[in-house]
Amino acid sequence: MVFAYCKRNLYNSNRMISLAHFNSLPQIFRYFKSRLTCLKFIEEQVYPDGVVACPYCGGIHPYRRSDGRFKCRECGSSFSILQGTIFQDTKLPLYKWFGAIYLMSVHSKGISSVQAAIDLGVTQKTAWFMLHKIRTTFRQNTPILDGDVEIDETYVGGRESNKHEDKKVDGTQGRSTKTKTPVFGMLQREGEVSAMKVGNTKADTLMPIIKTCIVKGSIVYTDEAGIYSTLNANGYDRQVVNHNQKEFVVGKSHTNTIEGFWSLFKRTVFGTYHRVSKHYLQRYVDESVFRYNNRYRKGGERFAALMCNALNVVTFEDVRAVVCVA
Numbered sequence: 157m158v159f160a161y162c163k164r165n166l167y168n169s170n171r172m173i174s175l176a177h178f179n180s181l182p183q184i185f186r187y188f189k190s191r192l193t194c195l196k197f198i199e200e201q202v203y204p205d206g207v208v209a210c211p212y213c214g215g216i217h218p219y220r221r222s223d224g225r226f227k228c229r230e231c232g233s234s235f236s237i238l239q240g241t242i243f244q245d246t247k248l249p250l251y252k253w254f255g256a257i258y259l260m261s262v263h264s265k266g267i268s269s270v271q272a273a274i275d276l277g278v279t280q281k282t283a284w285f286m287l288h289k290i291r292t293t294f295r296q297n298t299p300i301l302d303g304d305v306e307i308d309e310t311y312v313g314g315r316e317s318n319k320h321e322d323k324k325v326d327g328t329q330g331r332s333t334k335t336k337t338p339v340f341g342m343l344q345r346e347g348e349v350s351a352m353k354v355g356n357t358k359a360d361t362l363m364p365i366i367k368t369c370i371v372k373g374s375i376v377y378t379d380e381a382g383i384y385s386t387l388n389a390n391g392y393d394r395q396v397v398n399h400n401q402k403e404f405v406v407g408k409s410h411t412n413t414i415e416g417f418w419s420l421f422k423r424t425v426f427g428t429y430h431r432v433s434k435h436y437l438q439r440y441v442d443e444s445v446f447r448y449n450n451r452y453r454k455g456g457e458r459f460a461a462l463m464c465n466a467l468n469v470v471t472f473e474d475v476r477a478v479v480c481v482a
């Protein structure tokens with residue numbers, strides 16, 4: 157079994173215990189309690205063939221110093237195997253990071269920094285920083301969707317009805333983006349979802365995304381919105397469900413699956429995190445997308461998949477590619 161997100165396959169690692177076998181926080185804390193174990197684990201994943209490459213010059217003959225760092229014989233730079241990973245320069249024990257990644261991967265609606273602080277034994281501010289850093293690794297390649305694909309938009313932002321009279325903004329109903337941020341989603345039935353924050357929901361914005369992410373000839377299910385009216389002309393078979401006329405399911409024609417995803421996303425954003433800034437919204441979208449696309453995996457397998465993301469380091473990948481070519 158190879159994870160879709162995983163260039164290095166932690167699941168089948170036979171050198172150290174597979175992360176997929178972990179199913180509780182105490183188990184992780186026990187196994188990874190020493191920094192050395194964590195470093196060994198990371199080294200095996202980052203350098204699966206045992207060849208440690210210098211991230212500065214690509215030299216493959218560094219030696220290990222007594223403090224665990226490496227020194228390159230070619231360019232003289234010293235480096236840590238944590239360089240380029242989300243653990244770089246951290247002063248926190250690595251097992252707490254491993255624990256945080258575990259918590260983020262197993263909770264179906266995310267975990268608040270208040271709860272993570274209690275579970276990990278750190279301050280809430282530290283937990284907030286850790287979770288945000290881990291959240292940056294959720295984003296992976298956008299899947300290409302095919303077959304039966306549902307598309308829809310949702311809007312994130314304060315409801316006008318909940319605001320104080322003098323804070324209300326007129327004309328913010330429905331698809332207005334005056335106070336709300338639109339998020340566009342595409343979901344292949346029985347498959348993966350892809351979602352992104354967009355500047356607006358005009359056809360000029362959404363159609364290029366659709367053409368990049370959905371294979372032509374696919375059946376695309378939408379609501380009655382006019383922005384999707386050119387789908388057929390662009391080579392798709394559009395099936396419309398008319399929500400305005402209280403029509404929700406006509407045969408296979410519905411958008412219930414993607415609406416289920418939005419509901420999970422909103423329960424995460426409003427239920428667990430309460431509010432998220434527009435600036436970081438994409439990270440929360442990516443977090444929900446990761447959960448949905450890994451929904452059939454067990455907790456430990458999701459943990460392994462997320463650890464892959466945390467260790468998938470462009471710097472090292474590039475260096476290794478250079479070394480392989482040479």
Ligand SMILES: [Zn+2]
Nearest residue numbers: 210213228231
């Ligand atoms: Zn070097």
